[in-house]
Amino acid sequence: MIGRDLLGIEDLGRDDLERILETARHMQEVGLRDVKRVPTLRGRTIINLFFESSTRTRTSFEIAGKRLSADVINFSAESSSLSKSESILDTARTLDAMAPDAVIVRHKVAGVPKRIADVLDAPVINAGDGAHEHPTQALLDLFTVLQEKGRIDGLTVTIVGDILHSRVARSNVYGFRKLGADVRVVGPPTLLPAGVEALGVKAYSSLREGIEGADVVMALRIQNERLEGAYVPSVREYSAAWGLDRAKLRFAKEDAIVMHPGPINRGVEISHDLADRRPSVILDQVRNGVAVRMAVLYLLTGRAQPAYGD
Amino acid sequence: MIGRDLLGIEDLGRDDLERILETARHMQEVGLRDVKRVPTLRGRTIINLFFESSTRTRTSFEIAGKRLSADVINFSAESSSLSKSESILDTARTLDAMAPDAVIVRHKVAGVPKRIADVLDAPVINAGDGAHEHPTQALLDLFTVLQEKGRIDGLTVTIVGDILHSRVARSNVYGFRKLGADVRVVGPPTLLPAGVEALGVKAYSSLREGIEGADVVMALRIQNERLEGAYVPSVREYSAAWGLDRAKLRFAKEDAIVMHPGPINRGVEISHDLADRRPSVILDQVRNGVAVRMAVLYLLTGRAQPAYGD
Amino acid sequence: MIGRDLLGIEDLGRDDLERILETARHMQEVGLRDVKRVPTLRGRTIINLFFESSTRTRTSFEIAGKRLSADVINFSAESSSLSKSESILDTARTLDAMAPDAVIVRHKVAGVPKRIADVLDAPVINAGDGAHEHPTQALLDLFTVLQEKGRIDGLTVTIVGDILHSRVARSNVYGFRKLGADVRVVGPPTLLPAGVEALGVKAYSSLREGIEGADVVMALRIQNERLEGAYVPSVREYSAAWGLDRAKLRFAKEDAIVMHPGPINRGVEISHDLADRRPSVILDQVRNGVAVRMAVLYLLTGRAQPAYGD
Numbered sequence: 001m002i003g004r005d006l007l008g009i010e011d012l013g014r015d016d017l018e019r020i021l022e023t024a025r026h027m028q029e030v031g032l033r034d035v036k037r038v039p040t041l042r043g044r045t046i047i048n049l050f051f052e053s054s055t056r057t058r059t060s061f062e063i064a065g066k067r068l069s070a071d072v073i074n075f076s077a078e079s080s081s082l083s084k085s086e087s088i089l090d091t092a093r094t095l096d097a098m099a100p101d102a103v104i105v106r107h108k109v110a111g112v113p114k115r116i117a118d119v120l121d122a123p124v125i126n127a128g129d130g131a132h133e134h135p136t137q138a139l140l141d142l143f144t145v146l147q148e149k150g151r152i153d154g155l156t157v158t159i160v161g162d163i164l165h166s167r168v169a170r171s172n173v174y175g176f177r178k179l180g181a182d183v184r185v186v187g188p189p190t191l192l193p194a195g196v197e198a199l200g201v202k203a204y205s206s207l208r209e210g211i212e213g214a215d216v217v218m219a220l221r222i223q224n225e226r227l228e229g230a231y232v233p234s235v236r237e238y239s240a241a242w243g244l245d246r247a248k249l250r251f252a253k254e255d256a257i258v259m260h261p262g263p264i265n266r267g268v269e270i271s272h273d274l275a276d277r278r279p280s281v282i283l284d285q286v287r288n289g290v291a292v293r294m295a296v297l298y299l300l301t302g303r304a305q306p307a308y309g310d
Numbered sequence: 311m312i313g314r315d316l317l318g319i320e321d322l323g324r325d326d327l328e329r330i331l332e333t334a335r336h337m338q339e340v341g342l343r344d345v346k347r348v349p350t351l352r353g354r355t356i357i358n359l360f361f362e363s364s365t366r367t368r369t370s371f372e373i374a375g376k377r378l379s380a381d382v383i384n385f386s387a388e389s390s391s392l393s394k395s396e397s398i399l400d401t402a403r404t405l406d407a408m409a410p411d412a413v414i415v416r417h418k419v420a421g422v423p424k425r426i427a428d429v430l431d432a433p434v435i436n437a438g439d440g441a442h443e444h445p446t447q448a449l450l451d452l453f454t455v456l457q458e459k460g461r462i463d464g465l466t467v468t469i470v471g472d473i474l475h476s477r478v479a480r481s482n483v484y485g486f487r488k489l490g491a492d493v494r495v496v497g498p499p500t501l502l503p504a505g506v507e508a509l510g511v512k513a514y515s516s517l518r519e520g521i522e523g524a525d526v527v528m529a530l531r532i533q534n535e536r537l538e539g540a541y542v543p544s545v546r547e548y549s550a551a552w553g554l555d556r557a558k559l560r561f562a563k564e565d566a567i568v569m570h571p572g573p574i575n576r577g578v579e580i581s582h583d584l585a586d587r588r589p590s591v592i593l594d595q596v597r598n599g600v601a602v603r604m605a606v607l608y609l610l611t612g613r614a615q616p617a618y619g620d
Numbered sequence: 621m622i623g624r625d626l627l628g629i630e631d632l633g634r635d636d637l638e639r640i641l642e643t644a645r646h647m648q649e650v651g652l653r654d655v656k657r658v659p660t661l662r663g664r665t666i667i668n669l670f671f672e673s674s675t676r677t678r679t680s681f682e683i684a685g686k687r688l689s690a691d692v693i694n695f696s697a698e699s700s701s702l703s704k705s706e707s708i709l710d711t712a713r714t715l716d717a718m719a720p721d722a723v724i725v726r727h728k729v730a731g732v733p734k735r736i737a738d739v740l741d742a743p744v745i746n747a748g749d750g751a752h753e754h755p756t757q758a759l760l761d762l763f764t765v766l767q768e769k770g771r772i773d774g775l776t777v778t779i780v781g782d783i784l785h786s787r788v789a790r791s792n793v794y795g796f797r798k799l800g801a802d803v804r805v806v807g808p809p810t811l812l813p814a815g816v817e818a819l820g821v822k823a824y825s826s827l828r829e830g831i832e833g834a835d836v837v838m839a840l841r842i843q844n845e846r847l848e849g850a851y852v853p854s855v856r857e858y859s860a861a862w863g864l865d866r867a868k869l870r871f872a873k874e875d876a877i878v879m880h881p882g883p884i885n886r887g888v889e890i891s892h893d894l895a896d897r898r899p900s901v902i903l904d905q906v907r908n909g910v911a912v913r914m915a916v917l918y919l920l921t922g923r924a925q926p927a928y929g930d
Contacts, residue, residue: 031719035663037691043345045373056714059693063665063718066691071347071376073369087573094366094572097596098373099341262714263707286717353655355683381657381686383679397883404676404882407906408683409651 002299005117005124008133009174017142017178023295024143024288030067031290041070044101044301049092049116050127051077051107056262056286057127057136061104064293068302070101092116101301105129110167123300131165136296137261138171140289142179144281145216147288148257153180158211158252160242161220161269162191162231168261169220173199186210187242190231207242214252218259219244219269227268235268245271249279257281312609315427315434318443319484327452327488333605334453334598340377341600351380354411354611358384359402359426360437361417366572366596367437367446371414374603378612380411402426411611415439420477433610441475446606447571448481450599452489454591455526457598458567463490468521468562470552471530471579472501472541478571479530483509496520497552500541517552524562528569529554529579537578545578555581559589567591622919625737625744628753629794637762637798643915644763644908650687651910661690664721664921668694669712669736670747671727676882676906677747677756681724684913688922690721712736721921725749730787743920751785756916757881758791760909762799764901765836767908768877773800778831778872780862781840781889782811782851788881789840793819806830807862810851827862834872838879839864839889847888855888865891869899877901 002016009017030038046065048058058074065072075095077088088107095103100122105113110130117124128134145152157176163169163185176183177200185196186204196203204210211217222238232238244258258270258280266272274280312326319327340348356375358368368384375382385405387398398417405413410432415423420440427434438444455462467486473479473495486493487510495506496514506513514520521527532548542548554568568580568590576582584590622636629637650658666685668678678694685692695715697708708727715723720742725733730750737744748754765772777796783789783805796803797820805816806824816823824830831837842858852858864878878890878900886892894900 033663036665036719037663043343043347043377045346045376047369055695055697055711059667059695059715060718062693063691066665066693067663071373073372073376075365075369077365090573090576091365093593094596095369097593098370098600099346099597263710266710283713283717286714287719290718353653353657353687355656355686357679381683383682383686385675385679387675400883400886401675403903404906405679407903408680408910409656409907 004300005113005126006135006296006300007114007117007124007126009135009138009171009178010133012178014178017139017175020139020292020295020299021143021146023299024139024292027294027298028288028291030294031287036067037069038067039069040298040302041065041068041101044068044070045099046070046072046297046301047095047100047103048072048074049077049095049103049105050075051088051105051112052128054106054127057106060286060289061127061293061297064290064297067290068294068297070297070301073100088112089116089119093119096120096122102297125296125300128167131167131170133171134167135171136289136293137168138175139296140285140292141172141218141259141261142175143288143292144259144285145257147284148281149215152176155181155215156184156213156253157181157216157218158184158186158214159218159220160186160207160210160244162222162226163187163196163220164191164193165223165226166220172218173201177201184210184214188232188238191226207248208251211248211252211256214256216257216259217244217249217252221261221263221265222269239268243267243269243271245274249274255279259285262286314610315423315436316445316606316610317424317427317434317436319445319448319481319488320443322488324488327449327485330449330602330605330609331453331456333609334449334602337604337608338598338601340604341597346377347379348377349379350608350612351375351378351411354378354380355409356380356382356607356611357405357410357413358382359387359405359413359415360385361387361398361415361422362438364416364437367416370596370599371437371603371607374600374607377600378604378607380607380611383410398422399425399429403429406430406432412607435606435610438477441477441480443481444477445481446599446603447478448485449606450595450602451482451528451569451571452485453598453602454569454595455567457594458591459525462486465491465525466494466523466563467491467526467528468494468496468524469528469530470496470517470520470554472532472536473497473506473530474501474503475533475536476530482528483511487511494520494524498542498548501536517558518561521558521562521566524566526567526569527554527559527562531571531573531575532579549578553577553579553581555584559584565589569595572596624920625733625746626755626916626920627734627737627744627746629755629758629791629798630753632798634798637759637795640759640912640915640919641763641766643919644759644912647914647918648908648911650914651907656687657689658687659689660918660922661685661688661721664688664690665719666690666692666722666724666917666921667715667720668692669697669715669723669725670695671697671708671725671732672748674726674747677726680906680909681747681913681917684910684917687910688914688917690917690921693720708732709735709739713739716740716742722917745916745920748787751787751790753791754787755791756909756913757788758795759916760905760912761792761838761879761881762795763908763912764879764905765877767904768901769835772796775801775835776804776833777801777836777838778804778806778834779838779840780806780827780830780864782842782846783807783816783840784811784813785843785846786840792838793821797821804830804834808852808858811846827868828871831868831872831876834876836877836879837864837869837872841881841883841885842889859888863887863889863891865894869894875899879905882906
């Protein structure tokens with residue numbers, strides 16, 4: 001049974017994950033209709049409380065809420081440091097007093113959604129907090145793999161790139177592990193967290209070894225500041241060693257799919273050609289994001305309401 | 311009978327105030343439902359025309375409009391000086407031509423909502439103009455006191471802080487006076503307007519004297535620029551002399567409540583402990599703000615429509 | 621039959637224009653109702669993808685979408701140069717994957733809406749691209765003239781000002797020509813495109829000659845940077861030679877109307893007195909903009925739906 005909030009995949013059980021993915025399958029069907037709207041959350045208020053700018057995730061949640069007939073309020077705040085967390089909590093409490101049915105929080109500091117959830121009546125959904133978790137991203141990745149492969153159990157999933165700073169990587173490691181996949185992480189040693197194996201993954205510094213036999217290869221976005229900093233010799237070298245292209249992909253399984261959470265740095269993490277065509281499923285991930293977020297909103301706020309009626 | 315616009319509490323009669331508060335009582339009930347939405351303003355268009363940034367007031371109006379099923383359009387403009395008021399009026403006229411049913415205006419210059427109302431077909435609601443008025447804030451404060459005390463007539467209400475620059479203070483002085491309360495203002499002499507007694511209030515420079523026997527103590531937000539300027543010796547001294555805490559509150563009536571329009575400067579105008587717990591009712595004020603704004607929107611735009619049906 | 625996208629008036633036939641204008645006539649009626657909302661596009665998602673800031677056009681499309689019961693998502697992006705067009709296309713593809721029913725694009729570079737349309741499933745509506753086209757502006761201008769004059773065929777329409785940089789002028793030249801009007805352009809020689817007569821218009825550098833006998837005089841907005849640059853000697857000289865006022869208007873037909881796409885520079889392109897009163901129809905243009913955009917949204921996205929029902 002999914003809890004009151006959705007703060008991370010780490011907190012969820014296999015049953016929770018399966019229930020969300022099953023619900024998303026129904027929600028996906030709504031997005032295929034001519035009238036892409038069900039009355040499930042009519043009269044519910046959802047607040048997008050984004051302390052870090054985001055357009056795609058915010059838009060995905062907004063569309064998800066509106067397809068469920070909820071009223072969606074966007075509330076963007078300046079990026080805010082931990083030292084100001086007092087006022088963040090007051091902002092959150094103020095919004096909570098307006099009786100929202102869910103508050104979606106993004107913040108560049110890990111743990112802020114949890115701190116907000118501790119003082120709010122409304123359920124809190126973490127839309128990304130620092131390098132901690134981005135649970136709905138992992139859910140849409142799980143959903144996408146399930147649609148492509150028909151199962152997750154027993155698959156080999158390789159995550160490539162800046163594992164150290166990636167909330168997407170962390171959430172996906174938890175999610176794929178809980179559903180029975182073997183997870184590998186690959187990247188330059190400077191971008192692999194020390195002791196990452198404690199999460200139940202195998203770590204590789206050779207891309208070829210890391211993706212050998214993989215069913216799923218997931219490239220991560222690398223922030224420009226990493227490329228110019230001490231982590232990586234140069235963009236060119238990063239791309240040569242860790243950027244995905246069709247040649248390198250031959251080491252994976254023949255029917256392997258390629259994923260990326262976006263936005264992509266073309267020619268850095270992934271070649272143009274690969275980004276735009278199968279076996280990459282990047283736009284399917286985006287498409288599935290709306291369905292998965294509809295499922296999460298429904299499960300957290302849709303008490304005693306019919307789910308899929310029209 | 312409430313007029314075409316809501317520009318200030320000064321313009322309203324006792325009957326107007328009572329009618330708005332009575333309507334808000336019905337609207338409050340909508341916010342307690344599972345489906346927090348009535349069709350009252352379906353097909354009506356409400357424009358939030360904010361020339362001064364605001365998140366809580368804008369959000370409160372947006373939620374209020376959506377709970378009445380109105381379409382709410384947010385239109386944020388750069389802060390604009392009086393010298394540009396020509397283009398402000400053209401902007402307002404342009405929006406008016408799109409046939410909105412209400413335009414909500416915030417501007418840092420006193421009188422701009424009135425100037426806009428003079429040229430618009432749509433009713434204008436003042437959401438705060440310079441140091442002039444913030445009528446819906448006063449209405450939600452009146453509503454909150456009425457809910458807490460069962461009456462306003464005969465109460466003693468003390469407003470503490472930067473009276474000079476506060477539109478919240480002005481609107482509340484008008485509102486509480488019209489409904490029969492005794493109103494006192496307290497603050498450092500530099501922050502009390504000369505001749506404030508002409509508004510029918512008693513002015514105090516001693517906090518203890520000002521709150522002695524008060525039923526309601528309302529702290530105002532003090533802007534940081536006042537604290538660093540010529541008005542106040544220092545934050546520490548301001549807080550020591552004018553900041554509310556439980557010790558100072560003992561001079562008020564035993565069942566006195568504490569209010570603040572937010573956002574609060576914790577430890578300056580009000581102690582942490584007092585801000586977060588009774589007798590402070592700060593989050594009730596926020597909650598009631600949605601109901602009061604629903605009432606105002608309904609009364610100004612809801613001609614010939616059933617008010618509370620579902 | 622109107623095509624999949626609306627990228628420019630140049631692409632449309634006379635039948636397309638007439639169909640849009642006829643549909644707008646029905647939509648206009650919706651805006652006069654107490655409940656200004658029809659269920660035509662219920663469950664459709666419309667994305668405002670604005671790379672160039674705009675408040676009036678964005679708001680007009682948002683109101684148009686909401687009056688048709690569509691869900692409207694605002695997505696503002698920083699102004700972006702052609703060199704970044706890769707990431708613009710990725711942004712557009714990402715939004716497209718969320719299954720919108722229409723994407724409205726504004727960009728300061730000519731041709732970007734077309735490039736986006738080439739990769740999108742959803743219909744694209746150009747809301748202004750560089751100095752290329754602004755088709756819905758021309759449509760609302762055509763609609764306004766049709767309402768005022770009862771016909772377009774055989775009218776003389778004079779466009780005054782910065783023809784060189786104006787997407788409004790280009791779209792209007794195409795539109796009025798296709799519907800049978802004689803079109804003249806007037807302005808300082810520096811602001812008339814070389815070879816403009818190839819578009820089927822007559823070019824004048826004398827305002828008096830240009831508006832002599834005109835049924836419609838349309839002033840264009842002149843950007844401040846043109847007034848301070850090499851194009852025009854000074855604001856005063858521009859205004860004296862090209863600014864419209866009642867005295868100069870006497871050379872036009874007695875019942876000539878005056879138009880302007882807004883926002884106006886009062887006292888530069890048009891005198892205060894003329895801007896605010898007949899024969900200028902500037903606010904009618906704005907009003908009609910909502911109806912015309914409703915028509916365009918309906919025709920591009922409303923397949924197999926009743927158009928005007930309630």
